[in-house]
Amino acid sequence: MIEHIRMNNVQRFTGFGALYDENRPTAPHEVVKLLTTYLQRKPQTVVDVGCGTGLSSFLWLDEADYILGVEPSDDMRSVALAKWEAINKPDKLQFVSGLSHQLEVPSASVDILTCSQSFHWMEPQSTLREFARVLRPGGVFAAYDCDWPPAIDWTIEEQYLRINALGDTRAAELAQGEQQAFKWNKDEHLQNIRNSGLFRYSREIVFHHWETCDATRYVNIALSQGGLQTALKLGADELHEEVAAFRELVAQVFAGEERQILFSYRMRLGIV
Template sequence: MIEHIRMNNVQRFTGYGTLYDENRPTAPQEVVKLVTTYLRRKPQTVVDVGCGTGLSTFLWLNEAERVIGVEPSDDMRAVALAKWEAIGKPDKLQFVKGFSHQLALPSASADIVTCSQSFHWMEPQSTLREFARVLRPGGVFAAYDCDWPPAFDWKIEEQYLRLAALGDARMAELAPDEQQARKWNKNEHLQRIRESGLFRYSREIVFHHWEMCDAARYANIAFSLGGLQTALKLGADELHAEVAAFRELVAQAFADEERPVLFCYRMRLGIV
């Protein structure tokens, strides 16, 4: 049953890797500062699991001796590999196909394991056991996520949430039970880390990052939501009109200008 869920979760991210990469936020430098502060040494090996298109992986390129991005989706990983090739294929960075519960790494071989916007797609018990196995003593596991939508304007945010709910509802209606993806509650990440008994210390850290954004990008962040994309792939064509209406509302709010928006992050970390 769990294996079936894993494959459905991977399938959810098929077909929009470029859209995702061009619009979702790049992991901020605060991630490196926070995690290395708790590690208390320069990391030799960083493993970014569920790395998608590498938005959270390239952050570590100049911060560690070896960086490994692990991603089961061929579509998402292909975008990451294209970016890796574009910067000259650095040997210290690699992207591999894999799942969080079966990392092709020796025990006690990693200093840091990160999950950016991805831990909620992983079966937590087997995943945490595997992360604890590959981390060296004193190593850090950090799962961090954005609060959606980006903070900008309450009317825009209200419609963003409405569009997301419509996409999720239509996806649930159109997808057969055997094709349904599953998310684990992000608000329970810290509790699961603690209850696993695998980490000597755990906590939650909240931080934020301002980015400049134009109307097209803000609208595309909503358009890249997995539920909406899945519903459209399943034939919910009426959602195109909802997306177009949202784009128009966002365009009016941005008035052809770039504006600062706030991405709010929550990091749950554990120390082995």
Template sequence: MAKDIRINNVERFAGFSMLYDENRPTPPNEVIRILTRYLSDKPQKLVDVGCGTGLSSFIWLGHADEIIGIEPNDDMRQVAIANWQAQQKPTTLRFENGLSHQLPFESATADIITCSQSFHWMDPQLTLKEFARVLQPGGVFAAYDCDWPPTFNKDVEESYRQLIALADARVNQLSSEEKQAYKWNKEQHLQQIRQSGLFSFSKEIVFHHWELCDANRYSNIALSQGGLQTALKLGADELLSLVTKFSNQVEEAFDGKPQEVLFSYRMRLGIK
């Protein structure tokens, strides 16, 4: 993939790292249970690629001997580092700048590589080749993503989808194709793993996690979507009134108290 698309994908996440970090769901314990089961041991070295603000890296504290979060976006990585410093810099964890197809590790040194909400922003075949190089024999790769919107009720979810669809349409109108980020199809992740020929076993796993969520956080999850943030950066100010309308709808639906919301995850897994 051309260099400018990789840059566009990295820059897409600039400017809203705190919003992202404070509202996106922390991956549930099921991620650890599934991957350690397939590895059949506690990982000595876990690499979390496209780790963003570190939500998907911190969950491994106490479950892996060494954890490295790789994140090319400076804003996201700085929040991860700040959170790491606030936890008194646990020595088993660190964050580094890097790209998925050029990892700063020797061959056959990682037990698990994860991509949480990030693999669709990476050139899949170049990335899988690099992951297979870095993984030890029997090592596990997992790309896992949330379904959006989180499950709550019909009216709120339809408004969420409409807001994001309108934002995506405005991005297409306000910027040329060569300046836009490129997203690979998540539905083809498993096919990409299998087509690479680099993994002896692969499958898709679906799991769910209930969380208490207040109205403000639910609204901010929508606001943290990259398409909406990109549209606002490009000057689609008319979306602000729609964001306010959506937030008011969510506030009314939540009836002034936290509600249980279901986050659904899809994991595509490959074992070297």
């Protein structure tokens, strides 16, 4: 059963790697500052699990001796590799295929291990055991996520939530039972870390980051959500009308201008 869920979760992200990469927020530098503060030194090795298109991996290029991005989706990883090639293939950064509970990484070899917008797709018990195995004593694990939608205007935020709820509902209706993806509850991340008994200290940290955005990007952030994409791929054509209405509303709010939007983050971390 768990293996079916893992494969379905990987397949959920097929077909929209470029859309995801071009519109999702880049991990803010606060992540580096927070985690290196807890580590108390510059990390030698950072492993970014469920790294997607590398938005949370490239962040460490000037901050660690070696960075490994692990991503099971070929579609997502191909975008990361294309960006890696465009900056002349630095040896200190590598991207590989892999699953969170079976990392091809030596034991006690990792200083910082991160999951950006991804830990909720991983079975927590087997994953946390594997993370604790590869982390050095004193090493830091951090799962961090955005709150959706990004903050700017209540009218478009309300519609953002509405069309994504419709997407999730239609995806669940159209997918065959054995093909459905499964998300673990983000609100249980911290308790799962504590219940594992593998980390000597754990806590939650909340921070935020402002980014510039235009109407097209704001709409595309909504469209980059997996539930909506899955529903559209499975033939929920009625959602195109909903998306068109959302696009029109966002255009009215932005009025042809770029605006500042706020991404709020929640980080759950554990120290081995």
